[in-house]
Amino acid sequence: MNRTARLYALVEELRAAAPRPVTVAALAARLEVSTRTVQRDLQALMETGVPVRTTTGRGGGWSIDPDLTLPPIRFTPDEAAALTAALAAVATPFAGAARTATQKIAAAMTGPAATAARDLAARIVALPSRTDTAVRTAVEQALTTRTVLHLTYLDAAGTPSEREVEPAGLLTTDGHWYLIAWCRTRRAGRGFRLDRITTATPTTEPSRPHDLPTLLRGSAAATALRPSTLDPLG
Template sequence: MNRTDRLYAIREELRRAGTQGRTAEQLATTYEVSTRTIKRDVAALQHSGFPIWARLGRTGRYVVDPAATLPPVNFTDAEASGLAAAIAAHRGQPFDDQARAALVKVLGVMDPQARLRTAALTERIWIDHATVDADARTRRAVEQSLRDKRVLSLRYRGGEGVVSDRRVDPQILAFTRDHWYLVARCREREGIRWFRLDRIVRAQITSEPSVDEPVENIGAPPASAAAVADV
């Protein structure tokens, strides 16, 4: 397990532990690292703003502020399985990592019996993961640039195989014709362009703020398309 995954796992483990918390030794055993590594990881989480505090005493424990945990969630096993199926079908696509993190949080606060029923049901839902549009680094750069409103520096291979460098203002992520596209204002071409994610050779976020275009200037979506917010 790499450090990023371990930090996330520790955070969710402490959420699930609630007021009982976990000792550094327990976490070290769970993640097969030293207690010194666990203490560094906890310090990194605290530095990032995650509300962990240390309970003093002979068997001191790390505890998460109750305000950081979700209230009881009354998802049924069918609802949670539907979310799991949708997220599994979306694997490798934009905001996949965030969707899976959200599902872990939902499962972590469900009633234990409902969680067991969900596990049994999802074992009987199979998804083919053969299609992935872009590599993870490209996808994450596109996600972050859209979320943080930053200009994106692209190296892009067009349909004819010609590679060019572009600086773009991200506007929309669109899925159509079996591919994901970044719809962006290209500063070199001075207009809206559609960039297929699997043709982006390299994507780097810049520190320059991007400029949002009015939706009406971007063009009409496909007749069958709709914003996620409208689903």
Template sequence: MRRIERLQALSEVLRRSGARGVTAERLAREFGVSLRTVKRDIEALDNSGLPVWSRPGPGGGYGVIAQASLPPVRLSPAESVALLAAVSAASEAPYSDLAAAGVRKILDVLDPETRAQADQLANRIWVNAEETATRVVRSALEEAMAKQLVVRIRYVSGAGDETRRDVEPIIFASTGGRWYLIAWCRLREGIRWFVISRVARATVTQLACSGHEIAEIGAPPETARPLRAEG
């Protein structure tokens, strides 16, 4: 996860912690960083103008003074829960952390009656979305894709064979209930599909991708489509 994305996600965690706050140790575990990095990030948020409070000693931690960061949003309870269900059931999707943070921002500024109805409806939906790829791995793959940088991965095949490869990310794809990284593999000198849940480790390098295009993957299935921001 890039630092700017971590800072954004961290600000959301702090904001949602309310009067309870959250400890630096918990934040370090959640974001896969050191305590020193957590404290440095909190200092950066404080310097940027975010009203961060801290409470030392046992039971202490960090939090943010409650404040709305979005204007009122008009959504029905069902629409609100639909957004929540979508991101909760797609925890393996690329950039899902940012999607969840965005949905939480929307839910936090709903009017009290709509929020209460949405909470009641949400209790009737269960999601068993077990994460099989760590946040650190997914964040590295996401960063490599966004910046078009070579990513060094440790990959475990379905047969249990482990290889280390430098790959050039081309697209993320979801099919058959699995998410894949489709990339140019420098080890095999060809395009390969990597099951993201089988990537044991990923490190973004500073090497730029050599420019492989989406068209090299071939025509997508008739039922496949790229994401579109417009309605």
């Protein structure tokens, strides 16, 4: 069993036993490898963000939170290539999460699916994002935690303004990303092009929920569609 398959098997062993912990010795016996190998692999999983943890003492061992992991998913070569290529091409926002997700998907795949995915991803290039990393991180955080964001924003003429916004979602068009939010300063829905946001300061103040289509109504993006890949499978 190669290391990729072994890491996959470790996760599945822990998922099957969850929430009960499993000892390193038991995992080593099931995978027919040394305890040292299992310990090293578990540490590698932890470092890559897999929610494994260890408890000491009697009855202790390694466990995983099944609510924070995905069950096994089998991709066809075309599906694997499309997914890896799409993630590899993400420039902003959530580029960091997309990059680590790509690495995890590629590491978990074997055979024709892995070959097709890596071949296509290797032939996709993206220009570096013009959005400041700190701005991108603040926008990601505000959207994820549903909190208010303070912005310094440049309009099309280059005039700066201070804004306090309640993020609702993201819009992408013509190669640009926009933060769609309720602007407390203008008391209306607004779209803020990410590369025109010069500073973004997150807060801990909860943002009110806003309906994205409602904020877009009457704007040039009123006919924006949700990606079909997010629709339920039918």
